[in-house]
Amino acid sequence: MxxxxxxxxxxxxxxxxxxxxxxxxxxxxxxxxxxxxxxxxxxxxxxxxxxxxxxxxxxxxxxxxxxxxxxxxxxxxxxxxWGRYHKRQLRPDELSTAQQLMETKISEQLQQLLTQPLPPQHHPNGYSGASMTNVRKVRAFYESCVAVEANASERRRFLMKILKDNGGLRNVPNSNWQHNRQWVQTLGELRRNYGLDILLGLEIDLNLQTMKGNTIYFGEPKLTIIPAEHCNALATRGAQVRDEVYELVQQQVTENLRDWFGMDTGEAARFAGDIIRFEFELCKQMGEQDIQKPEEEFPPAIQAQIYGARSRTGQERLRRQKGGMTLTELTSEMGNHLDFKMLVEVILESQYPSQVYLRSPEYVKHVVRTVKANNRITVGGYILYVALNELNQPPEEAPSQRARQCVQVTQRLFPQVLGEMFQRHVxxxxxxxxxxxxxxxxxxxxxxxxxxxxxxxxxxxxxxxxxxxxxxxxxDYQSLDLTDLQFQKSEDYWRRLEIALKYRSHQQFEALRGNDFGQDADGxxxxxxxxxxxxxxxxxxxxxxxxxxxxxxxxxxxxxxxxxxxxxxxxxxxxxxxxxxxxxxxxxxxxxxxxxxxxxxxxxxxxxxxxxxxxxxxxxxxxxxxxxxxxxxxxxxxxxxxxxxxxxxxxxxxxxxxxxxxxxxxxxxxxxxxxxxxxxxxxxxxxxxxxxxxxxxxxxxxxxxxxxxxxxxxxxxxxxxxxxxxxxxxxxxxxxxxxxx
CATH class of the missing domain: 3.40.390.10 (Collagenase (Catalytic Domain))
Structure with a gap:
């Protein structure tokens, strides 16, 4: 028909x-x-x-x-x-897509919006008083990013400050190395201050058990050193940490440590090897829940249980889910090798008596086993390196290309403000x-x-x-309020980056006090x-x-x-x-x-x-x-x-x-x-x-x-x-x- x-x-x-x-x-x-x-x-x-x-x-x-x-x-x-007409955008061994070109075009439009004169308040595209204040703050951040020099000493001072504030590294002189510091404290403070999701993912989301209020979910982290396509359960099957792809990542870590802190090549290589081997072990359990298992891999009892009214994948995910438990109960269940109660209280700076949930139970167990098998210096060093690598967001490109990178950083930090600016324009x-x-x-x-x-x-x-x-x-952008975000004229890009990250992290944890049923994690x-x-x-x-x-x-x-x-x-x-x-x-x-x-x-x-x-x-x-x-x-x-x-x-x-x-x-x-x-x-x-x-x-x-x-x-x-x-x-x-x- x-x-x-x-x-x-x-x-x-x-x-x-x-x-x-x-x-x-x-x-x-x-x-x-x-x-x-x-x-x-x-x-x-x-x-x-x-x-x-x-x-x-x-x-x-x-x-x-x-x-x-x-x-x-x-x-x-x-x-x-198609490729003949877009040769300028092609980079060696990289895929260039029509979707990427569209996103680049949008980025160029955002760059223009961040630099062109603002319309008068009563113009059809003009901003209200509150919106105008938001836009001016975001433009101030963007302008400081464009002005910064990629290899300026301010960048090294910023990274050293992060290091000193979080217990330092044993192999970096004058970094405030604290040999008795617990890595859980470092992990919690980095999450609280900068919103960094390292080692153990922590999300604030609707409590799906009670269908009201928000709660805490533990699962896989968002940040890794090894690229996601090589850091998952499928990619690491049969792979070795000595394989070329992982060796190249280790070499980059070594170069970064030498650049950031002037570390000796041999010491930098040893440190890089330790933390890449540690993360490689973590990768072995990441994305495991996304693997669709053949029917024959399920025990007969499980098969009888799960094939009533769901797909194998859906039932296996349901089987892995655990009910809620308190932080003390979770710590005890994991053999007291990871103090979940301490971690959350450091992040929230208050007690959290409510129940929490595991989105990836097998990964959480794997994290506990992996940290138990490694010394605390390696674990703490890994956490700090991932944090520094994420916070080191300078526009490394030549000045002519720097604006594009600064737009990307501004998008990550202030998506709603830039979204409202773009929407008004188009x-x-x-x-x-x-x-x-x-x-x-x-x-x-x-x-x-x-x-x-x-x-x-x-x-x-x-x-x-x-x-x-x-x-x-x-x-739909309504009631955007950046009142608590304050920049001073004397502050450079690095200081403004730190302020913006802390502000964003604070806003995320404010959600624990709300009931955002209508909001999905993937906005x-x-x-x-x-x-x-x-x-x-x-x-x-x-x-x-x-x-x-x-x-x-x-x-x-x-x-x-x-x-x-x-x-x-x-x-x-x-x-x-x-x-x-x-x-x-x-x-x-x-x-x-x-x-x-x-x-x-x-x-x-x-x-x-x-x-x-x-x-x-x-x-x-x-x-x-x-x-x-x-x-x-x-x-x-x-x-x-x-x-x-x-x-x-x-x-x-x-x-x-x-x-x-x-x-x-x-x-x-x-x-x-x-x-x-x-x-x-x-x-x-x-x-x-x-x-x-x-x-x-x-x-x-x-x-x-x-x-x-x-x-x-x-x-x-x-x-x-x-x-x-x-x-x-x-x-x-x-x-x-x-x-x-």
């Missing part, structure tokens, strides 16, 4: 263009003009619209490699020339109207897809009810180029960065808008209706029943094995549950976005020829539905400076996660195969389609 609908709509559009039907008469043009006025609140410039459409047509065409076969490798067909009513319209069509498309065979009727009704409660929202700010699910608020949040050129323009064809916005919205929304989103939802009243759960397991297992075969040529190799969730959302999101676009086409009055004709780009010889898939791919283009060196004789070398992000979802779309005439069995139209929705 969908194939017939897609083909019929495409044929109609081609027919209109083939016979050169006049695109508009006076009445239609006038009515369309008035509709636009009502929609956007301003008068569109037809010349501007023409230029926008010509520009996007040129960009779409120039990035394509039309000599490639779209049925063999659509990424190469749509993005084959928000447009017509873009919001587009977003609302696309989201409504995506909701309808997902509701229709709840007819999938694997979902039981009772769960289908519950899903429809929950879906009806979801809304789309852009960031989103206006300058971000993404959409994100907020299940507690029952919203999909969208950053204004996603609604900026070249990704989006009001004058783009709807085919392009649905390919970008429709897909991003649908992918986020699907995560509320997968196993993790449905069964672990804090407001869930009932979990999926066995019929639904069994069907979902089959559908998700199909996608897991498919992706594993693509990457490793082995269906059982890939077991990353978090990545699998992304793959499911991407594939289903594409299907929903395309169906939403087709539904929009069906809703149009086909007598409105100008509207339908604008669904193609006259400079390009593609149908509107083909443009949908091409633009989906081009928002995911990427390149490496040496990618041409990949040998055609080694096809698996071309099977990367980034290439899958284009070819994978498209190869699972029957509509894509039909639109590009791909024969069944070709790489882009395989016989086995794997989709959840």
């Amino acid at each position: 969908r194939a017939t609908r897609s083909a019929w709509l495409g044929f109609l559009l081609e027919l209109l263009l083939l016979f050169e039907i006049q695109l508009c008469d006076v009445t239609e043009a006038r009515q369309n003009h008035m509709n636009r006025m009502q929609m956007s609140g301003n008068f569109p410039d037809s010349r501007e619209e023409q230029l926008v459409r010509q520009k996007i047509a040129t960009d779409v065409q120039k990035y394509m490699n039309l000599s490639a076969d779209p049925c063999t490798d659509f990424f190469e067909y749509a993005c084959g020339q 928000q447009r009513d017509n873009a919001k109207h587009d977003l609302d319209a696309v989201f409504n069509d995506v909701i309808k498309a997902l509701e229709e897809q709840f007819h999938v065979e694997w979902m039981d009727e009772n769960d289908r009704r519950a899903a429809r009810t929950r879906l009806s409660q979801y809304r789309v929202s852009l960031p 989103l700010d206006a300058f971000e180029v993404r959409a994100a699910l907020s299940p507690r608020q029952q919203m999909v949040l969208v950053g204004w960065g996603l609604l900026q050129a070249p990704y989006y323009n009001y004058y783009y064809p709807k085919s392009l808008k649905y390919a970008l916005l429709g897909h991003r919205l649908a992918s986020a929304l699907v995560q509320a209706f997968d196993d993790e989103g449905w069964n672990n939802h804090p407001q869930a009243t009932a979990q999926w029943n066995e019929v639904t759960m069994s069907g979902y397991r089959n559908a998700s297992e199909c996608q897991r094995a498919q992706y594993s075969s693509y990457l490793y040529n082995e269906p059982g190799e890939f077991r990353n549950a978090t990545r699998l969730r992304e793959i499911i959302a991407d594939g289903s999101g594409l299907n929903l976005a395309f169906n939403a676009y087709l539904a929009w086409l069906e809703q149009q009055d086909h007598k409105l020829r100008p509207l339908l004709a604008k669904e193609t780009l006259s400079e390009l010889n593609f149908t509107n539905t083909q443009l949908f898939f091409i633009y989906f791919a081009q928002t995911r283009c990427w390149a490496k400076d040496n990618q041409d060196a990949i040998l055609d004789s080694m096809p698996l070398m071309q099977h990367t996660p980034e290439r899958w992000d284009v070819n994978g979802p498209l190869s699972n779309s029957a509509e894509f195969g039909r639109e590009f005439g791909c024969a069944l069995g070709t790489p882009m139209n395989s016989g086995d389609k794997c989709l959840v929705y």
